[in-house]
Amino acid sequence: xxxxxxxxxxxxxxxxxxxxxxxxxxxxxxxxxxxxxxxxxxxxxxxxxxxxxxxxxxxxxxxxxxxxxxxxxxxxxxxxxxxxxxxxxxxxxxxxxxxxxxxxxxxxxxxxxxxxxxxxxxxxxxxxxxxxxxxxxxxxxxxxxxxxxxxxxxxxxxxxxxxxxxxxxxxxxxxxxxx
Numbered sequence: 046x047x048x049x050x051x052x053x054x055x056x057x058x059x060x061x062x063x064x065x066x067x068x069x070x071x072x073x074x075x076x077x078x079x080x081x082x083x084x085x086x087x088x089x090x091x092x093x094x095x096x097x098x099x100x101x102x103x104x105x106x107x108x109x110x111x112x113x114x115x116x117x118x119x120x121x122x123x124x125x126x127x128x129x130x131x132x133x134x135x136x137x138x139x140x141x142x143x144x145x146x147x148x149x150x151x152x153x154x155x156x157x158x159x160x161x162x163x164x165x166x167x168x169x170x171x172x173x174x175x176x177x178x179x180x181x182x183x184x185x186x187x188x189x190x191x192x193x194x195x196x197x198x199x200x201x202x203x204x205x206x207x208x209x210x211x212x213x214x215x216x217x218x219x220x221x222x223x224x
Contacts, residue, residue, distance in 0.1 A: 068205045070170075070177040074185060075209030078216065081180040085142045088178065089113040092140060113178070115142040118149040118163055125162035126155050136166055140176045147183035151191065164196040171199040179204065 073081040092113045116124075116135055121143065124132040135141060146163065153160045170177045179200075181188075185208070189197040200206075 068203055069174050070179070070200075070204035072200060072204040072206045073178070073180045073209060074183065074206070076211055076213060077182055078213030079209035079211075080214055081209060082144055085113070085115060085144065085178055085180060089115060089142070113140040113142055114138045115144055117144045118146045121166065122149040122153055122162050125160065125165075126153060132162065136169055138175075141170065142178040142180070144180050146179050146181035147187070147191070161192070164192050167192075167196050167199055171203045174203075177204070 073084065075081060089112070114135065121132060121135060124135065143163070143166070149163060153162060167177070169175075183191070185206070188200065192200075
C-alpha cells in the first residue's frame with residue numbers, strides 16, 4: 046500500500062490521474078475540510094470535459110459519454126434497503142465516487158439479515174476492476190475494524206491511498222471572509 050502524507054498528496058493524485066498506477070481507485074482520507082469532496086468534483090468536471098466514452102453503456106450503435114457519479118455512503122445504504130435495483134445500477138456504473146465513507150450506519154438490517162452494503166459494493170467493484178473514488182474522514186486504523194479484513198485488503202490492493210494534510214480549508218476561508 047502506498048500512503049502519501051503531507052503536501053505531496055497533489056503529486057500522488059496527479060500521477061494516479063495520468064495513469065502511472067495499476068490501481069483502479071483513489072482513496073482520499075483526512076479530517077473534515079481538507080478538500081476531499083471538492084477534489085472529487087474537480088475530477089468529475091475533468092472527466093466530463095474529456096468527453097470519454099463510457100465503456101459499459103456504449104455500444105457499436107450508440108456512444109454514451111462517461112461521467113463520474115458521486116453518491117454518499119449514506120445514500121447508497123438507503124438505496125440498498127429501499128431501492129435495491131437502483132443500488133445495483135450505481136454498483137455497476139463505470140466511474141463511481143463514494144463520498145463520506147464512515148458516515149453511514151454501521152449496521153443495516155434488511156428482511157432480518159444484517160448487511161454491509163459498502164463492503165459488498167467495494168468487493169464487487171474490486172472484482173470487476175471498476176474505477177472507484179472514496180472520500181472519508183475515518184483514520185486509516187479504523188477501516189479494518191469497521192469493514193473487516195477482506196474489504197481493507199481490497200481497498201489496499203485496488204486503491205491509491207492519499208492522506209490529505211491536517212489543514213481545514215473551511216476554517217481558513219471563514220477567517221478570510223469575515224474581515
